[in-house]
Amino acid sequence: MAEKPKAGSAKPQGGGASDPWLTDQLRQLYDEVASEPLPKDFVDLLDRIDEIYGAVAKEPVPQDLLSVLDRIGAPKKGPRS
Amino acid sequence: MTAPDPAAAAAPSFDIRREVVAVMPHLRAFARFLTGNRERADDLVQDAVVRCLQAAHQFQPGTNFKAWMFTILRNLFYNEGRKNRVKLDPLDEMNAGAHAMPPDQQAGLEFDDFRRAFWHLNEEQREVLILVGASGMSYDEAAAICGVAVGTIKSRVSRARAQLARVMEGGGLGSRTSGNQEMPAEMAAFLAAGTPPKGR
Structure with missing residues (x-):
């Protein structure tokens, strides 16, 4: 019975x-995207995280984060209540 | 980037910002290969990060944060993404980065062929190959992320590999490695392993 040979024993x-x-090709494909510089939106989001976690429970969740929460239909409460 | 805030001392020992920064490139890559669309993928990553912040208290420090984030992103994609998913037109992704190197470089041609073949796979096939073949997830982790048994992941990988080989061998890709050029041995071995013997 002809079985598919196994490619690569390791x-x-x-x-x-x-x-x-295959692994080499997949990693090239993946690394192309993973190595792209982060868009400004993402940098802004990280700054928001700084604000939230730098001022724990002192301020409400920022408006722009609320708008994202709205978009995904998530409950509007802070990450740490 | 803002300077560290003294109030951060009140934050838990688990530095979620650092973890998010570290995992974000991986999330973007995973999302890109799930959605096949750059904008949709970046929206998905942002949504996943927001979800992560909401659920941060549920994360167990010391466990795999990357796998946890992948799970959140994947759930968002499948649970919420379907209703507003755009029809995948992977041509842009297929061609993104193509010809980035001189066309006489065999490796570049080979990779272009691979890229085109990859975008002929379905979501499930792309997902599993990216998880276990590129992102560094183990079969166990991929199974946990996808909410299926390890054996299911192995079967999906096997089917995805076979499909990839079929597409690449099918000759419908307008391959630039075809013609008079000899196929690289590693690529030939992959195709031979991924396709059933002919004449069965």
């Missing part, structure tokens, strides 16, 4: 996709 650490060539 299973990469952490699972992997078994085939070294």
Whole structure:
């Protein structure tokens, strides 16, 4: 019975996709996106996190964060109540 | 970037901002390959970060924050994303970065072919290959993220690999590695392993 040969006997650490060539191509694809600089929106979001966690429970959740919460239909409460 | 705030001393020992910064490139990549759309992916990442902040108290420090964030993002994509999901037109993603290197470089041609083939996979196939093949997740972690058994993940990986090989061998990609050029041995081995023998 003809079975599919197994490509690559070594299973990469952490699972992997078994085939070294495939893993290499997938990582190239992934790294292309992961290495892109963060858009300004993201930097702003990180700054908001700074504000929230730098002033714990002293201020309401910022308006721009509320608008995101609205968009995703999430309850409007701070991350740490 | 703002300077550290003294009030941050009141925050828990788990530095969520640092963790979010570290995981954000990975979230963007995962979201991009799920959605096939740059803007939708970035919206999804922002939503996932907001959700993470809301649920931060539920995270157990010392466990895998990246896997936790991937789970949040994936749930958002499948639970909320379907209703306003745009029809995937992966042409932009397919071609993004293509020809970034001189076309006479075999590796670049090979990668362009791979990229085009990858975008012919369905969501589930792209997801599982990215999780276990690129993001560094183990089968166990990928299973937890997807809410399925480890065996299911292994089956999905196997099917995705086979489909990828079928697409690449199918010749419908307008491959630039075809023609008179000899296929690289590693690529040939992958195709041979991923497709069933002919004549069955």
